[in-house]
Amino acid sequence: MKARRRKAATLSRSSAPKVGGRRKPSSTNADTTNALFKRERDELLEQQKATAEVLRLISASSGDLQRVFAAILENATRLCQANFGTLLLCEGDFYRQVAFHNAPPAFVEARRLNPMISMSGSTALARLAATKQPVHIADVASDPAYQTDPQRRSFVIMTGVRTNLAVPMLIDDKLIGAINIYRTEIRPFTDKQIELVKNFAAQAVIAIENTRLLNELRQRTDDLTESLEQQTASSQVLGVIAGSFGQLEPVFQTMLANAIRLCEAKFGLLTLREDHSFRMVAIRSASSDYAAMWKRKSLDVRDHPKAPLARLLTTKQLVDIADLTVESGYFERDPLFVTAVEDAGIRAMLAVPMLKESEVVGAFILYRQEPRPFSNKQIALVQNFSAQAVIAIENTRLLNELRQSLEQQTATAEVLSVISSSPGELVPVFKAMLENAVRICEAELGNLFLHEANTFRSVEMYGATFAHAEAWRHAPVFTVRDHPHFPLARLTESKQVIHIADISAERANTERDSRYVTLLDSAFARTMLLVPMLKDDHLVGAISLYRREVRPFTDKQIALVQNFAAQAVIAIENTRLLGELREFLQQQTATADVLKIISRSTFDLQTVLDTLVKSAAGLCGAAQASIWRPQGMHYRCAAGFGHSVERQAHLESLNLTPSRGTILGRVVLERRPIQVADVLADAEYDVAIARSGGSRALLGVPLLREGAPIGVLILLRPTTEPFNDRQIELAATFADQAVIAIENVRLFDEIQDKSRQLEVASQHKSQFLANMSHELRTPLNAILGYTELMADGIYGELPEKTMAVLKRLESNGRHLLGLINDVLDLSKIEAGQLVLELSDYSLEDIAQTVRSTLEPLAADKKLTFKVEVAAKLPPGHGDGRRLTQVVINLVGNAIKFTDAGEVVITARATDGSFHLSVQDTGPGISAADQGKLFQEFQQADNAITRKKGGTGLGLAISKRIIEMHGGKIWLESQVGQGSTFSFTVPVRVERQVEPA
């Protein structure tokens, strides 16, 4: 645009308009030249002025082309000294006359009636269209085109034109119009004037272009503005949806407000579909009458099959009606149409379906009071709003569902928390339950019943009127048999939920039952829900809810109450179990306490029995208790609790003979627990005794040891309430504990006794040994003493034969001494009297002692005697003397039983133990005999024993001595391969090991 402007401007400035004729050079004087220049300059100025004016107009008019064209023509006509001018615009193959200036009115009128001028032919305009060049006709009257064409001719005649200049309006070489100027005289236009008109043509083009572009811009702006408005409207609606938290009213209102505004409607409404009806849920900007009409009654499409909504429902498409008055429904005077048109003034309407998953859930309707259809953009907007409305409705539904769920969850959790926080207490649980149930289910009254043997008892109520509460309070127990038509009664059979929408409809039944009527009236009950409380299909109770209006409970609400019913059952179970547990625990604790006391005072029988009677009385619910023990033929009271001092003293003075006249007697005779329900009513009972105590109910439990009674526990009550199974069991437990305690004492005493006896026996034995020792040794002393003296010649010289005999005597005497020593040793060991004398010793020394003692014996039998003791043996700590005895025994045996070869002693120390072996090349010992060897009095073969001598005690004693050192002794031998006797003892023995 700017470029063209510049071009035009340039054009107008750069063209040096030539004056029509030539300058006459001759006798023109300076004045003429001046005048000429002045005229030229004035002309130029005028042209500039005209151009500027037109340009200003273009920029100021902003699309008002008529003014621009008028200005152009006016200026062009004036400046070119024409008579009139016209401007035409191309339209296809025609020109359209769009502007005149100064044209003769007849011409103007003619053109007005017929503004289209053909481009064909040879008129100036035709030629212009063909050449796109200016056409300058000096005299149209004489132009053949105008003469032949009647229309042209009439034009000429009408207007009187002679000279005509037509200049094309071109955009990029495309013809868009033309400017015509006419003179009614024959006077051609000058070149300058032609240029000027060309200029104006260019400006006209600019103006047209500007206008076009401006309009485009406007349109685009309009579009954008519209879009923006719609976006704003949408987002506003969405904002309302988001901010409304499930409230649909504000959302719908906002939607309608925006829709009405943006779609230029008069008023609108939103309906929701319910089966065949549409119910108005929001209305805006309508008259109050119209609104009231919709509020009163939903529109049932079956009543108005021609209604737009009916069509909408069937087709699931939008219904766009430009004018209601042309609808057949209106013709047929359907009151719906009539009201709409004549009362509400509706002409155009747009009904858009609200679809959810292809189902019509409602309709969004806009109305205009003029018959103007809605534009596509507007329809699109309303469809948008419809979709959002569906979303809003969905959201609200979900939110409400969520709320409900949450409410129920919270209620359930609340009830559960009450259950867990008040273990064993049912009242707070039932209260919480009913309160929550009534509240969430939107009921007015709740009742909780417990069922027992065909009766129901009202245990808790919530929300009851005074009258209703009183009615139940007076008669809390409802017997099923008496009121068979009561819903509660029906519940016992069906064990199913009973849901009565309107109790008054059941009047047929209730009229028969006055109690029922009273109850219901006092509660103003209409809708009723009765839910059974079941435990393993057994009816435990029921929960009932009432509403004062006829409004059935929803499935969710029923489910909730069933939930509560289950929880109530659990709570009841818990309480029962808890009670049982508590009782059990109490008993266990008491029992444990008693056992503790018993264990602490094991030998204090009296304390134990006292504790037992006290605990038994306490836990078995008895006022008094006593334990009786046999003494000879009678029973005496060993412990008592709960009696007065005098009574206790009296009891302790008694010697009771067991008979059927007393509980004690019966228990002793039958050896099992026995109850007397009422001692005064018992025919067999000893009357005097029965009267004396003041007790009525008695329980006797025997104390049995191996089936025989060793006492009786008696429990007494001043009332005739019998002892239950649990208490009898408990009493039996106490009786058992008493038996244990008594046994313990008895056994303990026995042990004490036996120990004393053993002690005495032991002492006797020691004494005996000492005596034996003395008695045996004394004569031996004389024998050996005298023998020695005789051998020493104290009694004079003796002949060789006598000497030999003497030697034999001595030898036998010594042998006898050895036997006595062995026997005494063994006895000592048996009596546990052999005591090791622990002191330091040297194993090396022992070996050497043995060698020096026994080497002669070995030499006598021509046996090699070797001693192989490891070097640097550690000093030993033990009974050296006894160990020496052992080694002597082993070596002595080896020498005794070996006839040829050698005897070897080896000794070493390993791992804190001494290891000594005596090896011989004797005959060896069979496996069978090896076992016998270490037993007392056994030698492998009695025949050999007799031949070889020896008591056979040696090995047994050796074994004991080694074992008392905490060592081991064993034999390795094979027949024909000699024997090796070995033992180990710890190097250091600090304490002797007691024989097993």
Place this chain on the structure above:
Amino acid sequence: MSKRILVVEDQEDNRQIIRDLLSATDYEITEAESGEQALEVVAKQRPDLILMDIQLPGIDGYEVTRRIKADPALRSITIIAVTSYALSGEEQKARAAGCDEYVPKPYSPRQLLAKIRQYLP
């Protein structure tokens, strides 16, 4: 002066043996048949050494030993306990009673003589 030995022994045979044993020596021998008698003899004639049999009727040899050893005037008398009680701990008992030496029965007369000579060279 020859040393005096008191033999306290209730069995005649055993007394005879000692008599015979010591006949070839120059020890003077006195005898007592019981503990009480022994104490009388000791009071009258202080011996240099006592061969004390332990198993005596009445008070036993240990008791006699104790009494003698309790008397400062008699404490220095050597007392050899001779006993046929071969129970363990007997030697300790003897020493505890105050005996200077302990010989178990039956003993070798030779060896007994050697022991006596040890104390009464």
